[in-house]
Amino acid sequence: MSGKILIIEDEKAIVDILRFNLVKQGFETMEAYDGEEGLGLALSESPDLILLDLMLPKMDGFDVCRALREKDPVTPVIILTAREEENDKVVGLELGADDYITKPFSMRELMARIKANMRRTVQQPPRGKIGENCLVVGDLILNADSCEVFHRDQPVQLTAKEYELLKHLMGHPDKTVSREELLEKVWNYEYFGDMRTVDVTVRRLREKVEDDPAQPRYIITKRGMGYMLKS
Numbered sequence: 001m002s003g004k005i006l007i008i009e010d011e012k013a014i015v016d017i018l019r020f021n022l023v024k025q026g027f028e029t030m031e032a033y034d035g036e037e038g039l040g041l042a043l044s045e046s047p048d049l050i051l052l053d054l055m056l057p058k059m060d061g062f063d064v065c066r067a068l069r070e071k072d073p074v075t076p077v078i079i080l081t082a083r084e085e086e087n088d089k090v091v092g093l094e095l096g097a098d099d100y101i102t103k104p105f106s107m108r109e110l111m112a113r114i115k116a117n118m119r120r121t122v123q124q125p126p127r128g129k130i131g132e133n134c135l136v137v138g139d140l141i142l143n144a145d146s147c148e149v150f151h152r153d154q155p156v157q158l159t160a161k162e163y164e165l166l167k168h169l170m171g172h173p174d175k176t177v178s179r180e181e182l183l184e185k186v187w188n189y190e191y192f193g194d195m196r197t198v199d200v201t202v203r204r205l206r207e208k209v210e211d212d213p214a215q216p217r218y219i220i221t222k223r224g225m226g227y228m229l230k231s
């Protein structure tokens with residue numbers, strides 16, 4: 001695998017082991033030991049993915065995530081959180097992170113999460129063109145070749161997980177899809193994972209593709225069952 005990964009973490013021992021393993025896997029890494037420096041690098045260096053600790057000096061991970069998302073809605077962010085901080089991951093997801101991993105984690109688990117969240121790089125995207133690899137529902141167009149989404153001909157900036165979630169739902173219009181299925185297909189969680197991850201990402205997606213996120217036209221909640229994309 002290749003790509004540039006920004007590690008924002010103040011514990012040097014964790015940074016060292018992350019860097020060692022990521023470089024071994026073929027990634028390039030950049031490190032920041034506090035939130036301010038991390039946000040600066042995230043904005044100036046355009047990493048392909050960000051690993052973000054929450055408890056950081058100068059600026060905590062939540063503030064980094066919030067500030068980053070104001071300027072950059074797409075770079076995947078994986079939160080590194082301690083197991084006892086169960087609620088933090090939901091707050092992080094609400095602020096725009098894409099995924100989380102709980103410390104202590106295995107490198108195998110981390111690599112799987114990185115792979116699942118890396119944005120696909122696309123060569124010469126056929127911008128906005130409706131081709132055979134396009135999904136169209138109402139005024140929503142998802143181009144699976146270029147990985148672009150348009151709502152009323154306006155491009156919609158989605159993170160990798162928001163995109164995958166929308167793609168899965170648009171691929172099964174008018175069908176109720178359970179949150180378990182979405183976790184498995186979109187997040188590649190097979191035996192674990194938090195259903196709230198799905199709910200939070202749906203909420204964020206609605207804010208980007210619905211005219212009124214409180215009265216969704218496309219992504220409908222099927223209470224107790226899951227979600228459905230209405231054609």
Ligand code: CA
Pocket residue numbers: 009010011053054055056
């Ligand atoms: Ca820390």
